[in-house]
Amino acid sequence: MISRNRPATPPDPGILDNHRPLVDAVERRMVLRGGLSLGLLTLLTGCEPESNASVRAALLAMSRFNDRFQEALFDVNKLAPTYRPDQVLKPPRFNAYYDITQVQPVDGATWRLEVGGKVADKTPWTVERMAKLPQTDMIIRHVCVEGWDYIGEWAGVRLGTFLKAIGADTRARYIGFKCADNYHESIDMPTALHPQTLLATRYAGETIADPYGFPLRLRTSTKLGFKNPKWITAIEVTDVYPGGYFPDQGFNWFSGM
Secondary structure, three states: OOOOOOOOOOOOHHHHHHOHHHHHHHHHHOOOOOOOOHHHHHHHHOOOOOOHHHHHHHHHHHHHHHHHHHHHHOOOOOOOOOOOHHHOOOOOOOOOOOOHHHOOOOOOOOOOEEEEEOEOOOOOEOHHHHHOOOOEEEEEEEEOOOOOEEEEEEEEEEHHHHHHHOOEOOOOOEEEEEEOOOOEEEEEHHHHOOOOEEEEEEEOOEEOOHHHOOOOEEEEOOEOHHHOOOOEEEEEEEOOOOOOOOHHHOOOOOOEO
């Protein structure tokens, strides 16, 4: 516990380094407007800053609270702003946890989308079969957790339409995604059913290029960029929390905008 009879000591920079993803996640989502210092965190937890376990537990608790708060505020009927075609960035900006030179293209001729979990029809999907579903397009802003953004034009099938086509149980809590590059991510069902959540196959009127997710990627207007997996190879409808590449490292899971 904090001793009130001695002056506070400055926080050890190593603690912040050890928990940098968690600290950044809390700061970015502004759980407490104006930011959260380690000193304030110490007062809130009643623990010494030297206690790494206490710091991590407090940050995770705040991250979970932030997730619940954002989920409670989410409105499936509220649309994100849309933009003009002349504002679209061509090509889109690359984002991944590795460099663009490390992208390994997916062969569209042999690609299959596996579906599983709480669905009636588990038949794999091909590129041609996906193209036969009703298509829509949208021009929305992509916002990265690192602070940059761009406006992009995406087209494909609404995820809600796809879930209906496979007989998904929309009472399930989560949609999990697995990707050709071993990335994985998940979203909540209300976000999946949002009209601006697409399984995108085209960008700015053309088939999505290899670095940006060919042949299939998620594109949602209501989530941060890392919640939009690329090169999707499997979708699961489930009540079991699937996690995600960055949430597994401490970033907010809901990560709505």
